[in-house]
Amino acid sequence: MTDYKNWTEAQWREKLTPEEFYVLREAGTEPPGVGEYTNTTTEGVYHCRACGEELFRSTEKFESHCGWPSFFSPADSDKVIEREDRSHGMVRTEVLCATCGSHLGHVFAGEGYNTPTDLRYCINSVSMTLEPKQ
Numbered sequence: 443m444t445d446y447k448n449w450t451e452a453q454w455r456e457k458l459t460p461e462e463f464y465v466l467r468e469a470g471t472e473p474p475g476v477g478e479y480t481n482t483t484t485e486g487v488y489h490c491r492a493c494g495e496e497l498f499r500s501t502e503k504f505e506s507h508c509g510w511p512s513f514f515s516p517a518d519s520d521k522v523i524e525r526e527d528r529s530h531g532m533v534r535t536e537v538l539c540a541t542c543g544s545h546l547g548h549v550f551a552g553e554g555y556n557t558p559t560d561l562r563y564c565i566n567s568v569s570m571t572l573e574p575k576q
């Protein structure tokens with residue numbers, strides 16, 4: 443099994459496009475409303491675009507109208523890591539892939555969305571690959 447946590451920057455640059463590298467490895471954010479999965483309602487599983495691990499499912503995706511794909515829960519809480527992010531003068535909770543350490547997006551709590559958790563995992567489309575249900 444590949445241990446992605448030990449991958450060098452050069453290895454990631456070879457595997458990922460510049461846009462993917464910027465978001466996944468440099469914690470960038472894609473512009474709102476342009477991501478390929480923002481309004482996707484296709485049933486399926488979202489995998490980490492860096493390592494291929496299953497991260498989110500369409501059954502937990504909801505319409506947040508925030509401009510990015512939003513989920514109220516990860517497929518499995520062990521698949522993501524959450525850590526405090528104090529960049530840009532804000533205190534946010536960053537969401538990373540537990541398998542490869544790549545940046546996925548942020549999670550926001552208590553915004554009043556009518557979902558089972560009232561959490562919004564705000565994830566960059568470019569961090570994920572959707573595998574449609576067969």
Ligand SMILES: [Zn+2]
Binds near residue numbers: 492494542
């Ligand atoms: Zn990953």
